[in-house]
Amino acid sequence: MSAADFFDGESGAAHPVEVTLEAGHLRVDRTDPLLWPLAEVHAVGDAADPSCLSVGPKGDAARVVIRDEELIAALRRVCPALETPERGPGWLRLLGLAVAAGAAVWVSVALILPALTTRLAASLTPEAEALLGDVSLRNRLAELGEDDGTPVRVCATPEADAALTKLADRILIGIDIRYDLQFTVVDYGGLNAISMPGGRILIMNGIFQAAETAEELASVVAHELGHSYHRHATTRALREAAAQGLPELLIGNFPGGDQVLEVIRRLTQARYKRSIEIEADVFAHERLRDAGIPVSAMASLFVKMSLFEREQLGLASHLQTHPSFADRIAAAEAADAGGAPGAELLSAAEWTALRTVCDA
Amino acid sequence: MVLETKFAGSARGLLPLAVWGGVATVATLGLYRCWIKTRLRRWYWSAIQPGGHPLEYTGLGGEKFQGFLIAVVALALYIAVVNSVLMYLGFAALNSEHGGPVMAVIAIAPMVIYARYRARAYLLGRTRWRGIRFGLEAGAGGYVLRMLAGILAVGLTLGAALPYVFWDLDRYITERTWWGTAQMRMEGDWRELIPAARYLWIGLGALLLVAAAALLIDRAALFGLLIAGPLTLGGWAYFRAEGFRIMTNAKSVGVMRLRANPDTKAIVGTVFVGVTVVYGGLAVAVTLAQRGFDGRIAAISYNDMTELLVNVSAQWAILASFLAVMIAIYLFWAVLMHLVLVLPLLRLYATAVSIEGDGFAAVAQREEARFATADGFGEALDLGAGL
Numbered sequence: 001m002s003a004a005d006f007f008d009g010e011s012g013a014a015h016p017v018e019v020t021l022e023a024g025h026l027r028v029d030r031t032d033p034l035l036w037p038l039a040e041v042h043a044v045g046d047a048a049d050p051s052c053l054s055v056g057p058k059g060d061a062a063r064v065v066i067r068d069e070e071l072i073a074a075l076r077r078v079c080p081a082l083e084t085p086e087r088g089p090g091w092l093r094l095l096g097l098a099v100a101a102g103a104a105v106w107v108s109v110a111l112i113l114p115a116l117t118t119r120l121a122a123s124l125t126p127e128a129e130a131l132l133g134d135v136s137l138r139n140r141l142a143e144l145g146e147d148d149g150t151p152v153r154v155c156a157t158p159e160a161d162a163a164l165t166k167l168a169d170r171i172l173i174g175i176d177i178r179y180d181l182q183f184t185v186v187d188y189g190g191l192n193a194i195s196m197p198g199g200r201i202l203i204m205n206g207i208f209q210a211a212e213t214a215e216e217l218a219s220v221v222a223h224e225l226g227h228s229y230h231r232h233a234t235t236r237a238l239r240e241a242a243a244q245g246l247p248e249l250l251i252g253n254f255p256g257g258d259q260v261l262e263v264i265r266r267l268t269q270a271r272y273k274r275s276i277e278i279e280a281d282v283f284a285h286e287r288l289r290d291a292g293i294p295v296s297a298m299a300s301l302f303v304k305m306s307l308f309e310r311e312q313l314g315l316a317s318h319l320q321t322h323p324s325f326a327d328r329i330a331a332a333e334a335a336d337a338g339g340a341p342g343a344e345l346l347s348a349a350e351w352t353a354l355r356t357v358c359d360a
Numbered sequence: 361m362v363l364e365t366k367f368a369g370s371a372r373g374l375l376p377l378a379v380w381g382g383v384a385t386v387a388t389l390g391l392y393r394c395w396i397k398t399r400l401r402r403w404y405w406s407a408i409q410p411g412g413h414p415l416e417y418t419g420l421g422g423e424k425f426q427g428f429l430i431a432v433v434a435l436a437l438y439i440a441v442v443n444s445v446l447m448y449l450g451f452a453a454l455n456s457e458h459g460g461p462v463m464a465v466i467a468i469a470p471m472v473i474y475a476r477y478r479a480r481a482y483l484l485g486r487t488r489w490r491g492i493r494f495g496l497e498a499g500a501g502g503y504v505l506r507m508l509a510g511i512l513a514v515g516l517t518l519g520a521a522l523p524y525v526f527w528d529l530d531r532y533i534t535e536r537t538w539w540g541t542a543q544m545r546m547e548g549d550w551r552e553l554i555p556a557a558r559y560l561w562i563g564l565g566a567l568l569l570v571a572a573a574a575l576l577i578d579r580a581a582l583f584g585l586l587i588a589g590p591l592t593l594g595g596w597a598y599f600r601a602e603g604f605r606i607m608t609n610a611k612s613v614g615v616m617r618l619r620a621n622p623d624t625k626a627i628v629g630t631v632f633v634g635v636t637v638v639y640g641g642l643a644v645a646v647t648l649a650q651r652g653f654d655g656r657i658a659a660i661s662y663n664d665m666t667e668l669l670v671n672v673s674a675q676w677a678i679l680a681s682f683l684a685v686m687i688a689i690y691l692f693w694a695v696l697m698h699l700v701l702v703l704p705l706l707r708l709y710a711t712a713v714s715i716e717g718d719g720f721a722a723v724a725q726r727e728e729a730r731f732a733t734a735d736g737f738g739e740a741l742d743l744g745a746g747l
Contacts, residue, residue: 005413007491012540012723014413014490044416046377046399048407049368054414056491061725063491065413088422097429104433108440116441120448128452238451241460242443245468246436 002068006030009061019064021074026055028064038079045083055082108246109268113239121235126178126198129234133198136233137184140202144188153187155205159353160185163346164203164221167214170345171222171287177229187358191305193220195227195280197234205358210304214346217354218291219284219298219332226283232276240269273321281328285335292342299332362619363715367707368414369407371699377403382694386687394428394739395421400698405487408710419486419734427736435471435740442467469511470504472741477503477533478731479738484537485729492540493726499536506532519564522599523553530607540723542614546607556602563592590632597631598624608713615719622712630708634701638693645689653682 006017006028018029026041028034042058053072056063058081066072076082124132144152164183179199188204195201201224211217227233243265281298288295306325322328346354381396398421405417443464450460477500484494510525527550534546566588573581601624608620660668668674 007413009491010725011721012490012492012542013721044402044406044418046402046406047414048370048373048403049409049414050373052368052406052409052414054406054416061488061491061493063416063488067412086418086420088420089426094422094425094429097426097433101429101432101436104436108436112437112440113444116444117448120444124448124452132451234451238444238447241447241450242440244461245439245443245464 002066002071004028004067005065007061007063007065009056009063017064019066019071021071021078026064026075034062039081041075041079041082042084043082045085055079059086105246109243113243117235117238117242118231121231121238124234126180128198129231130179130198130200132234132237133182133196133200136196136237137200137202140194140196141184141186144186153358155185155187155358157353157357159350160357163350163354166346166350167218167221168225170291170293171218171225173291175229175287177225179228181225181228185357193224195224195233197231197237199228201225201228208355208357211301213297214351215293215297216301218293218345219288219295219301222284222287222293223280223298225287226280227276229283230276230279232280236272236276239272243268270321274323277322277328278331281323281331285332289335289337293345294338295332295336299329299336302329302332361716361718363411365710365713366409366412367407367710368409369404369703369707371703374403374698374703375695378695378698379691382691385694386690391425392421394424397421398424401483404702404706408706410489410713410715413490416488417486418488419482423731424734424736424739427731427734428739429736430733431475431736431740435737439468468741470508471737473504473507474500475735475737475741478733479735480533481729482731482735485731489539490720491725492723493728495538495726495729496533497536497538499532503529503532518568519557519561522560523557523603524550526550526603527553527607534607534611538726539613540726542616542719542723545612546610547612548606548610552606552610553603556606557599558595560592560595560599563588563595566591593635594628594632597628601627604709605712613715614723616715616717619714619716620712621714623708627705627708630701630704634704637700638697641696642689642693645692649685649689652685 001018001020004017004019006015006019007013008015015030020027020029022035025035025037028036036057040058041055043053043055047053051069051072052065052067053075054063054065055075066075141152141154161183165181168181168183177199181199181201184200184202185208186202186204189206189209190204191206191210193201193203193207201221203220203224207220208217211220284298285295288298302325306329377399381400384392385396398417398419401419402417405415408415443460446463446467447460450458450463453459477496481496481500484496487494506529510521510529513521514525531546534544537544566584570581570584570588573584601622605620605622605624608618611618668678
């Protein structure tokens with residue numbers, strides 16, 4: 001027999017009582033004694049205080065708070081379900097909800113976001129896109145400068161600009177690009193060109209040096225115009241901004257979570273980028289063919305570019321933002337109509353103006 | 361009659377549960393965290409014993425997880441649609457790349473506050489003392505409006521409105537809180553909180569000065585954060601501790617009055633040590649790990665790097681070691697968080713409270729509340745509310 005405090009679960013008053021462990025039940029002595037079957041004596045578990053146990057019949061708010069360590073030890077021995085948790089929702093229900101949650105995230109990321117952002121991007125006015133493009137261009141130029149430590153130099157001559165415009169006009173025969181195209185050439189050795197919202201296209205001088213013919217250069221310009229035509233940069237900016245907060249829902253905020261989120265973000269971005277690169281290539285194939293420019297020029301430029309990069313395999317391939325050069329070369333060659341080239345693309349003077357635009 | 365509160369939990373008792381919690385959370389990719397939260401809360405609640413009778417936490421991990429999953433379904437769809445439209449409006453109407461994200465935060469803020477209130481209601485609805493349940497009555501909508509107005513007021517007045525806003529929000533929740541059939545009351549005046557905010561205001565003033573100097577004079581002024589930061593943290597801890605004392609003394613439940621006399625110095629000290637160890641330690645560990653990896657990767661020669669890009673097993677080895685380091689850091693962090701911050705602070709606050717008067721017999725039971733989503737929206741919106 002031990003002294004304990006009894007709470008009847010109906011009022012907050014404390015009643016000093018004697019509790020006794022008897023065969024098959026716990027006896028709580030009151031004027032009207034309570035007999036709780038041991039199989040139903042329950043505590044919530046994970047008690048911090050080993051010298052205190054609060055128990056009651058399962059599913060009932062009535063409690064005795066026991067401080068007799070011997071009785072506590074005895075109850076732990078003889079009550080079969082003392083700290084068995086109360087039943088929450090069943091496993092099947094939780095599994096079903098987990099599947100629903102996964103599906104909802106998938107639908108959001110893979111269906112709603114792309115469909116919605118593509119449509120929304122298409123309804124932006126060219127002027128709004130151009131403003132966005134100007135912001136992106138400024139940011140890109142700043143980034144390139146940071147890589148080098150010195151501000152990146154923009155190269156511009158009226159002759160070079162005219163030559164690029166001439167190339168673009170030839171490629172875009174019969175196509176409404178919607179934008180006032182604006183080419184920006186930077187004194188940078190990389191073999192890259194970047195399409196930004198609103199028809200802003202950044203070209204690195206390295207491309208002019210690597211291209212051996214105006215046709216090869218045209219293939220790069222056609223590819224970038226493909227991005228502009230399909231509004232890839234605008235859609236991507238919308239998508240990436242809109243997707244913020246989605247992965248955080250699942251992962252929550254704990255140390256290391258940021259790194260995990262970054263990996264997820266890069267993986268999904270890389271996948272999307274690979275798909276838009278292919279779309280831009282296809283656009284370039286068609287435009288080049290229609291303009292009477294051999295698509296094989298694209299293949300030969302890719303061969304040169306591929307010498308500077310190695311295909312990534314395994315995990316790294318998932319982070320790759322471009323499709324493999326082998327695939328792109330094969331696609332360009334397959335798209336080559338093989339017909340006779342059309343009229344001359346650029347005059348010798350125009351070609352030289354482009355090659356020397358950064359020499360001044 | 362005065363009931364003092366005893367705190368019967370020790371770091372040694374908590375350690376196994378905290379370690380197991382960290383390991384199980386990592387091992388299940390975070391899925392188990394609802395159950396771990398439940399077990400930790402049960403432990404903490406059982407340690408708090410006003411008048412020698414422990415609080416009991418009757419929440420269930422399963423119901424939390426269910427609520428979390430429901431919240432994910434709702435929020436995933438909501439965020440995809442609302443964010444897309446807001447980003448579009450940011451681009452189209454504001455011609456700004458920042459407009460959309462700012463609007464997205466504003467759009468989600470009411471939901472976060474709503475979820476906070478619901479999480480509080482769930483916590484109280486699953487807490488018992490002396491066999492009697494607590495409860496928080498409906499009122500989340502009003503809470504959202506008050507909190508939004510409060511945040512705006514604090515921002516516009518550069519913190520001057522803090523005492524009023526804190527008092528107002530605390531009173532809003534207090535007067536909707538019930539223990540059984542006894543409603544809590546809060547009397548007194550918000551102006552009592554003004555002296556408690558003095559160090560916080562000094563800290564905020566220092567922060568503003570540093571920011572202004574950095575913007576207008578020289579970026580080197582940012583080193584002033586080394587003083588202004590700790591000053592603000594200390595001021596905040598002081599404000600919370602003194603605010604707790606002042607506001608608790610203004611509260612009553614039925615005919616019983618609450619009294620609080622927290623050891624403010626000890627609380628400020630604990631916050632300093634705890635935050636330094638837990639967050640400072642975390643920052644140092646993550647930086648060292650990051651540097652270690654970046655340094656190793658930078659040291660790889662061009663040839664080896666191109667080799668690495670095609671070497672699948674080496675890539676897996678790098679990924680695995682990176683994850684192992686991150687998991688180790690997380691485990692240390694999760695355990696330290698409880699041992700040096702949550703446990704000591706809870707002990708200091710709990711033991712400060714006493715209850716005067718004897719009206720227990722007049723308090724009757726309240727019905728058990730149902731919570732379809734438990735604190736799931738809070739969990740998904742990541743309130744970071746460990747307790």
